[in-house]
Amino acid sequence: MNIVCFFDAYWPDVGGAEILYQRLCEHWARSGHQVTVVTSGKQRQPFREVVGGVTLRRAPRVPRWMQSFAGYRLAVREVSAADLVVCSTYASAWAAFWFARRKKLKTVVIVHEVLYRLWKRLVPFSFLYRWYEKGMLRLGFDRYVAVSDSTKQELIGLGIGEARIDLIYNGVDLDRFTPRPLDRTLRLTVAGSTDPLILYFGRPGVTKGVSFLLRAVVGLSNDYPGLKLCLLLGRTPVSGYRRVRREIKSLELTERILLLDPLERNVLPDYVNLADVVVIPSLSEGFGFSALEAASLDKKLVISRAGALPEVAFGRVTWVEPGNVASLAKGVQKSLENDYVVVEPKKFLWEDCFQRYDRIINEMFV
Numbered sequence: 001m002n003i004v005c006f007f008d009a010y011w012p013d014v015g016g017a018e019i020l021y022q023r024l025c026e027h028w029a030r031s032g033h034q035v036t037v038v039t040s041g042k043q044r045q046p047f048r049e050v051v052g053g054v055t056l057r058r059a060p061r062v063p064r065w066m067q068s069f070a071g072y073r074l075a076v077r078e079v080s081a082a083d084l085v086v087c088s089t090y091a092s093a094w095a096a097f098w099f100a101r102r103k104k105l106k107t108v109v110i111v112h113e114v115l116y117r118l119w120k121r122l123v124p125f126s127f128l129y130r131w132y133e134k135g136m137l138r139l140g141f142d143r144y145v146a147v148s149d150s151t152k153q154e155l156i157g158l159g160i161g162e163a164r165i166d167l168i169y170n171g172v173d174l175d176r177f178t179p180r181p182l183d184r185t186l187r188l189t190v191a192g193s194t195d196p197l198i199l200y201f202g203r204p205g206v207t208k209g210v211s212f213l214l215r216a217v218v219g220l221s222n223d224y225p226g227l228k229l230c231l232l233l234g235r236t237p238v239s240g241y242r243r244v245r246r247e248i249k250s251l252e253l254t255e256r257i258l259l260l261d262p263l264e265r266n267v268l269p270d271y272v273n274l275a276d277v278v279v280i281p282s283l284s285e286g287f288g289f290s291a292l293e294a295a296s297l298d299k300k301l302v303i304s305r306a307g308a309l310p311e312v313a314f315g316r317v318t319w320v321e322p323g324n325v326a327s328l329a330k331g332v333q334k335s336l337e338n339d340y341v342v343v344e345p346k347k348f349l350w351e352d353c354f355q356r357y358d359r360i361i362n363e364m365f366v
Contacts, residue, residue: 292348
């Protein structure tokens with residue numbers, strides 16, 4: 001089968017969604033399918049290349065609002081034959097829908113999260129974002145994949161028929177994210193004699209709650225004079241990254257923050273393992289790779305009761321209210337003092353994930 005995928009970003013971009021796309025597309029390629037990914041281009045990335053058996057076609061660099069137009073034109077020019085179109089929210093969904101309608105192809109859209117009710121809290125002119133999101137999700141794709149039950153329920157709330165929605169959880173790289181002894185030499189190199197060390201890893205997007213975490217650190221400073229926060233922070237979105245840097249400066253936290261760039265997947269677990277507590281302060285979360293990966297390392301977690309996080313988190317967990325600085329600071333304090341609940345282990349395997357996607361494809365082409 002010839003599968004054409006439209007994704008906002010793809011490897012070597014770093015993020016939970018990009019992990020899913022790469023794992024899934026390379027699985028399909030190993031299974032004998034011809035897989036082409038149409039995605040956004042960035043500086044110093046080749047226009048065409050094959051990675052892991054997957055053919056990548058990158059559109060020219062354009063503003064985010066033009067990404068669908070660029071992806072659509074690239075696909076029409078570059079992809080001569082296809083049997084199935086797979087895409088994801090947000091920008092790439094429009095390009096995929098236009099391409100599929102032109103070619104009269106079946107479609108699958110992967111929905112990571114639905115922010116419809118949350119936009120008002122996140123951005124000005126929220127009605128525009130709500131209109132865009134609702135219009136995109138109601139384009140009329142053949143099948144919708146929700147990566148959590150939380151996302152599935154939001155889709156149903158927007159009027160998507162439950163019969164067209166498949167719940168498929170992502171997986172975790174258990175070969176990498178497994179409990180291990182603390183690398184004391186690495187901790188000394190990264191954080192010096194810091195005690196305690198709390199850590200956040202992920203993107204600086206508006207839903208991730210980093211701003212609330214920074215303000216919580218201010219509140220913790222008196223009780224924990226040696227405390228530092230390590231941010232393994234993605235550089236996209238650029239506006240979010242710049243905002244975090246401004247807030248660090250305005251809150252006079254420069255001496256308490258270790259700001260590091262994202263790490264390669266093979267070394268990330270060792271760095272996450274350095275933390276005394278891993279904090280996930282999200283306002284919304286469609287799945288929660290960071291929570292699942294940190295839990296798989298047996299780290300103590302301080303996590304917001306937001307989106308899918310209660311579905312995926314396990315281990316030594318301290319729950320906090322999303323967007324509440326006082327609750328977040330108290331949660332970190334409780335976790336440091338070993339005041340947590342123990343949540344039974346949960347399994348999220350890539351093999352199960354792949355089988356569910358394969359089943360969808362088989363059902364669509366029976």
